[in-house]
Amino acid sequence: MMRLAVRTLRYRKSGFIATFVAVIFGTAIVLACGGLMETGIRSNVAPERLAAAPIVVTGKLTHLRPGKEDVTHLTEQVGIDDSVAAKIRSLQGVTDVIGDQTFPAPVPQGQGFSKGEGHDWSAAALAPFTLTSGTAPRPGGVVLDATTARDLHAKLGGKVNLLVGGRRTAFTVDGIAAGPAGNTFFSDQDASRLAGQPGKFSSLGVLVAPGTDLKALRKQIEKTADVSALIGLDRGQVEHPDAAVKKVVLISVAGSFGGIATMTMMFVVASTLALAAQHRQREFALLRSIGTTPGQVRRMILGEAMLVSLPAVLAGVIPGALLGRFLFDQLSKNGVASPDVTFYQGLIPFAAGAGAAVLAAVGAAFMASRRSAKIRPVEALVESSLQTKWFSWVRLVIGLLFVGGGLALMIVTGAVMSGPLAGATAGPAVLCWAIGLAVLGPLVTKLILGILRWPLYAVSRVNGRLAILNVTARSVAMSAAVMPVMLAVGIATANIYMQTTNVDAASKAFTKDLRADAVLVSTASGLSPSLLPQVQALKGVASASAYVTSLGVIDEPRNAPFDEDGALLQGISPQGSDGTAPVRLTTGSLEGLTGNTVALPDAVATKIQRPVGTSIKMTLGDGTPVELKVVATFAAERGYESIVLPADLVAAHTTDRLAPQILVRAEPGASIAPALAELAAATPGVQVADRDALIAGNNEDLKTQAWINYLLVGMLIAYTAVSVVNTLASATVRRRREFGLQRLTGSTRGQVLRMLTTEGILVALSGIVLGTLVALATLLPYASAVSTSATPSGPIWIYLIIIGIAFVLTMLSTLIPATKSLSTRPAEAAARAD
Incomplete structure (x- = not known):
């Protein structure tokens, strides 16, 4: 029957071409989604600044809520206590542990500032940085990478303005080093102060003796301290933390859409083959009338499906690879995937795409062949002219189950x-x-x-x-x-x-409860804390508040109505009833929103039974546990509840440690735009925007x-x-x-x-x-x-x-x-x- 199947292909071109095209496109889509999935799982980012350290240690980037099995991924930089370095240094095979301080240090570029990072000079030993001129940085001085020095036309002994801590500060150029661009090195004393996390490092670089088993040492480090130890290409995630965060998003997108695409492909291929078989009832009837058995008809239909699907799968490989690369590039450009991650599309995505396509074709052919093979010759000859029968208990049950x-x-x-x-x-x-x-x-x-x-x-x-x-x-x-x-x-x-x-x-x-008329926005790493009092003192300003967002987790009580992604945290300054906070209070007041305090949505407060005056325990975005006193509750739309904390508290536990926005409300009839524009023009890295910009950012x-x-x-x-x-x-x-x-x-x-x-x-x-x-x-x-x-x-x-x-x-x-x-x-x- 296989020989007959091969011979019939040339006479059934339209039906087989339709199946061929459906399998090609289906294979390409599933293969592309498989590539995105593999890329997300691997999330390989080659280390640069930390390349000299065989093992890089970071704080735990996940949090397990008490009594829960769901893991929440922390979105902010997690610090490591300096005491951990001493514990790791005592382990066998470790020759040295070098602490790395990482903090935003944008450099001037045109009329604004470009992204840049500051580090302590000791951490230069973890990277291929070598001084080409000058000396190590002294207090008040910096060492620039060669690319940044050239762009700024910086000379040894000259001054360079950097935006550190939200303020433009002048530093002396003590040296210039060859190495990856966008890195500025400060003295260890300055870096510890500017990083804003005393007694902590951003990460640790572990140097080991030759011949040390890195995998065994990694397990020993994680057993010694509650940290994550990374080796190989995983070390690059420390330099590009967004890769780890976006890894989860990329995997979920590829998985959910890949599943939908696979089901759709199976349906499309099945319907195409079923239609082709339906149009061949007369042919099958003639075969049956000359003595062909039902098994032979089934084998012929299955053979035809294999003959069409296998070449189609091979033809779908190239468009699948191109489509996968295109999708990854688009996701990277739009901030869904990290552009620093290497795109992978190996044998596993190919096997998944090919297997799904072939299974869809063979499964559809098998279902089509069952009816075609069982039908009686005379009945098939009659029905081929006008098909009226479709009912079967299996089909009815499957359809009703899906409905x-x-x-x-x-x-x-x-x-x-x-x-x-x-x-x-x-x-x-x-x-x-x-x-x-x-x-x-x-x-x-x-x-x-x-x-x-x-x-x-x-x-x-x-x-x-x-x-x-x-x-x-x-x-x-x-x-x-x-x-x-x-x-x-x-x-x-x-x-x-x-x-x-x-x-x-x-x-x-x-926007339902948003009362801000304007907003000051940072174009760099955040706004200086000293800017808020200046805004509040402007004529015509009724109220102004710092505004910063992050994610956190309510640990106690354990019945908080948030999923594993955590809760949105909104940090605002203490204010009265005429303030700019985007909430509508029902009990309590935001005037006491200072220190370790919190305002909860009504639905959340009711669910966890925490009215004003009680307390809750939370884990903030950088993994820091805090106990907070409830000072207010507010109305919130169902499904869009957030938690309001003091802006200073939230900002201190974010990666930049600064508020990126200031909400401003004008007095009735007052125009504050000119005054805000003048203040922004005199403050580097600040722009004025209207409330629409805030809504768009949200x-x-x-x-x-x-x-x-x-x-x-x-x-x-x-x-x-x-x-x-x-x-x-x-x-x-x-x-x-x-x-x-x-x-x-x-x-x-x-x-x-x-x-x-x-x-x-x-x-x-x-x-x-x-x-x-x-x-x-x-x-x-x-x-x-x-x-x-x-x-x-x-x-x-x-x-x-x-x-x-x-x-x-x-x-x-x-x-x-x-x-x-x-x-x-x-x-x-x-x-x-x-």
Whole structure:
């Protein structure tokens, strides 16, 4: 039968080409997602500044909440007590331990400042830094790397202005060193003071004796102290801490989208093969009538699937590699992935993509072959002319299970979930609804055609009515054309409007109680603490507050309603009722928000039973545990709760240790813009912005996440569009014999095309209506969970573009192949097999 399968390929070009294309694109998408996953898991960043240290020790970058199994990744730089260095130095095989202080030290560049880091001179031994001129830095002096010195035209003994601690400070150039750019070295005394973490180091470089087993020593170090010891390429994560944080994001994005892409690919390939098998019922019937056994028919269909899928998998490798690199570059440019990470796409992603594609093809062929092989010859010959049977208990059960899953997820989304977390159930709900309707395709197609046929029938003429009758009678066969349209419209509409709704809801939640009229923004590493009193003293300023954000974890009580990502911390200055804090107080006051104090959202305070006057225990963004007294509670939108702390407390436990913004509120009728502009012009690294800039900054992460979804969903939509074209073009080409018979009975080419136009309209409308229902079943509960409205937010033109593209693709995929088929002589076309 394999020989027969090979011989039949040349006569079944349209069906096999459709399957070939579907497998190529599916392999490419899954391979690309696999590459992103491998890159995220590896997160390899070659060390530069710490390259001379075989082992680099950092503080624990994760936190395990008491009584919980979820691990929270700390987002700020975690310091190491200097006592840890002595413990590690005493271990066998360790020759020296060198502490590294790392802190922001931007250097002048044009009218502003560029990013730069400051370090203690002792840490220069951990990197390939060698003095080319001058001496080691003395108090008040610095050693610049050669690139920075050249850009600043710095000379030995001259002065250079650096933005340290939010202040522009002049330092003497004591030396120039060859080494990686963007690093400035201070004396050990100055570095310890400027880093702002007395008694702590940012990291430790461990030097070892020749022949030391690094893996064994690493385990011993982690056993001796509660730290993380890194070797090999993992050391580079210390120099690029964003790589470790973004690693989790990249893995989650690749995993979630890769799973959706794999399921979509399996559905697309399965539907394409099923359609091809459906159009060959007459051929299978003839084979059965001459004595071919069901097992032989199955082996032939499976053999054909293998012959098509294996070359398609190999052909999908190159576009998959290119697509993976393109996606990684786009994610890096938009801040999702670290640009310093090396992109990997090895054998594992290839095996995953190839395996998923081949399994989809073989699985689809197996399901298609079961029915084709079991059917009786006479019954198949009759049914091949007009397919009406589709029902099977297996198909019904699978379809109902997916529909039930979509219904359950819809209920959970609307009744249980809140805020951005609703996407965790709404996303899978889209697929459940889409797959459930696709499995029950013949049934739902028959129902929707029964509704849509009457309006079209009323306005159609003879050819249109013939098309409507034809489509209604062929509803089982036409479901294969309707379902890809439904899938494309449903997935696109639901995913895009989920993002627009989420961004809009987050923006409204933040701006609802925002009372700032202007904001001072740092363009470098943060604002000097001395700037806030200057702003408060300006004429016309009613209130001003430092503003800084971070992430933290409530440890006690243990029932705090936050997930493993932790809670958003908003640091503000103490203020009265007329202050700029973006919260609406219900109890207590923010005037006492100093020291170790906290203000909680009403829902959180009620959940953990902590009213004003009680205390909670938290872990801040750098891993520091604190006990805080509750001084106020405030109203917050459900799902968008944050925790308010003193700005000084939050800033002291961030990487930059400075507040990046100052919120300003003007007195009634006062204009504060000129005074703020004058102050900003006199203060390096400061700009004035309006409240819109603050809102945009607050929604930056959400907009980045939305952009990711637009990119990935767009790619998935493109793939489903390929499925639409494949399916409809293949279905139309297979009807050449039918068109030939129509023309032999007197129909003209124009009449056949008008009939197909009406059919295409009916197919497109059916797919659009079903896809819209799938989207609404997801969006309505999602909108009610993330906002106060039950309707999704977003411009209507997005939906119009989606359905417009679906309609155009449907019509082109139907009429172009039909026009080509009608160029064949009627008698010749009628004589061909289906």
